[in-house]
Amino acid sequence: MLKRIEMISDEHFNIPDDHDVKTEGNHTNQHKIIWRMRFMKQIIKALSVAGICAVSMAGCGEGNVSFKNDVRPILAKNCLECHQVGGKGYKKSELAVGDHESLMKGTKYGPVVKPGDSFTSALIMLVEGRADPSIRMPHGGEPLNEKDIAVLKKWIDEGAKDN
8 A cells, every 4th residue: 555655756746857847937836836736745645654554553543442331341251251250260279260350360370361461461471372382272172263362462552451
């Protein structure tokens, strides 16, 4: 897409080269017009790039990620079956993900969420399979999709708030 923008040339705007400008009439005004046209071309390119950036950022979402509206549904769909009191995952790790307080408490081995640091949070390491591919979560289930992982990461990086 950026290459297409770069391909915008003077011909698209009918901007003559300096040597093509006839010197009849007011030579200074002709040069001003040429420079204004070239300036407008640069403005159009810049606005096009800004538009592309705005559209690509739209997928990232505006504002903060909500535990209640964004994170909890991901955990409920992918983790809650095992990680609730009485579940197989809970019996092994004592991790419950049914509410913010339980999730933040972590496992019997320690916290799984490090607010502000998704990269070293055990939750992200486990759903991405970075800790050990054999214990990628959800264990025995379909891996989380990239969109859901991105939501979890953003929530953690924003401080893992109970919102």
